[in-house]
Amino acid sequence: MDPRENHRQAPRHAALRGFCPAEDARGALRKYALPVGLSARDGILGAMNTTRKPAVGQGSRRFLFGTPNKNALVAKVRPAAICLVAAILALSAAPVQAADTYDASLKAGDEHRVKKEYEPALAEYVAAFGLSSNDGMKALALGKKGGVYLDQKNYSAAKQAAQEALEYKGLAPVAKVIALQVLGDCQLKDEKDYVGAIDTLEQALLLQGVDWAQPSVNLSLGDSYRLSGKFDKALETYQKIPAVAGASNGIKSIAWLNIGLTYQYNLRDDAQAKAAYKKVVELNPGLKAEVDEHLSRIP
Numbered sequence: 182m183d184p185r186e187n188h189r190q191a192p193r194h195a196a197l198r199g200f201c202p203a204e205d206a207r208g209a210l211r212k213y214a215l216p217v218g219l220s221a222r223d224g225i226l227g228a229m230n231t232t233r234k235p236a237v238g239q240g241s242r243r244f245l246f247g248t249p250n251k252n253a254l255v256a257k258v259r260p261a262a263i264c265l266v267a268a269i270l271a272l273s274a275a276p277v278q279a280a281d282t283y284d285a286s287l288k289a290g291d292e293h294r295v296k297k298e299y300e301p302a303l304a305e306y307v308a309a310f311g312l313s314s315n316d317g318m319k320a321l322a323l324g325k326k327g328g329v330y331l332d333q334k335n336y337s338a339a340k341q342a343a344q345e346a347l348e349y350k351g352l353a354p355v356a357k358v359i360a361l362q363v364l365g366d367c368q369l370k371d372e373k374d375y376v377g378a379i380d381t382l383e384q385a386l387l388l389q390g391v392d393w394a395q396p397s398v399n400l401s402l403g404d405s406y407r408l409s410g411k412f413d414k415a416l417e418t419y420q421k422i423p424a425v426a427g428a429s430n431g432i433k434s435i436a437w438l439n440i441g442l443t444y445q446y447n448l449r450d451d452a453q454a455k456a457a458y459k460k461v462v463e464l465n466p467g468l469k470a471e472v473d474e475h476l477s478r479i480p
Contacts, residue, residue, distance in 0.1 A: 283312040294329055302329050317353050320346040324359035331363055336371035339363055354388040361385035362398055375409035396428040412447045434465035451479045
C-alpha cells in the first residue's frame with residue numbers, strides 16, 4: 182500500500198580516506214569554497230593555485246591541475262588543498278551533513294526524508310541531536326530519526342529511537358506525538374501488537390496543538406482497529422481523516438481505500454466498498470489500477 186524504496190549509500194573514495202579525515206575534509210570545503218560563495222570546483226582551484234616561494238635561481242611557480250610533474254604537485258601543494266579534494270570526492274560519493282545549527286539540521290533532514298534520501302536524513306538528525314541545548318530538542322531529533330528508520334523498515338532501530346525520546350520528561354507535544362507515532366507503527370507493523378498500538382496511538386491523539394499529525398496517526402490507528410477485528414471502530418477512525426482541514430488528497434485517498442477494503446473484505450458490503458473506491462480515484466487517479474483490481478473481485 183505504501184512501498185518504500187531502499188537507499189544504497191555510494192562507496193567512499195578509500196584512497197583518500199586515510200589521508201584526510203572526513204571532519205578535515207568538511208572543514209576545508211567550508212573554508213575554501215562555501216563561505217565565499219564559490220562553487221566546489223572554484224574552491225578546489227583556488228586552494229590548489231598556491232604560489233610557492235622560489236628557490237635560488239628559480240622563478241615563482243604555480244601548481245594547478247594538469248601539471249606534468251604529479252609528484253611535485255602532491256609534494257608542494259598545501260595540505261588543506263588535498264583535504265579539499267577529498268571533500269569534493271567524498272561529497273560526490275556519500276552524503277555529508279552540512280547544516281551548522283539545530284533548526285537547519287532538522288530542516289535539512291526533513292527535506293532529505295521527503296526525497297527518500299535516508300542516509301543523509303539520518304546524518305542531519307544525528308547532527309541535530311548533537312546540537313541540542315535541552316531535552317525537548319533531543320527528543321524531537323530522536324523521534325525524527327526513528328521516523329527514517331521506520332521508512333527503511335528497520336523497526337528495532339526505530340523503536341529504540343522512539344523509546345529513548347519518550348524517556349525525556351516534560352516533552353512538548355510535537356516531540357511526543359512524533360515519538361508515539363513511530364512507536365505505535367512499530368507495534369502495528371513489526372510486532373503485530375494491535376492492542377499496544379491502539380493504546381500508543383490513542384495517547385498521541387490526546388495531545389494538544391498537533392492537529393497536523395492527526396491524519397497520519399488516525400490512519401495507523403484505523404489499521405490497528407481493523408487488524409484487531411474492530412471493524413466499526415476502524416471505519417469510524419478512517420472517516421475522520423477526510424474531515425481534517427489541511428489533510429492532503431494523498432492521505433485522504435488512502436483513508437477511503439482502507440474504508441473500501443474494510444467494507445469489501447471484512448464487512449462484505451460491496452455497495453459501500455464501491456462508493457468508497459469511487460472517492461479514492463477522484464482524489465488520486467494514480468490508485469485506479471489498485472482500485473480496479475479490488476473491484477474485479479466483486480461479483
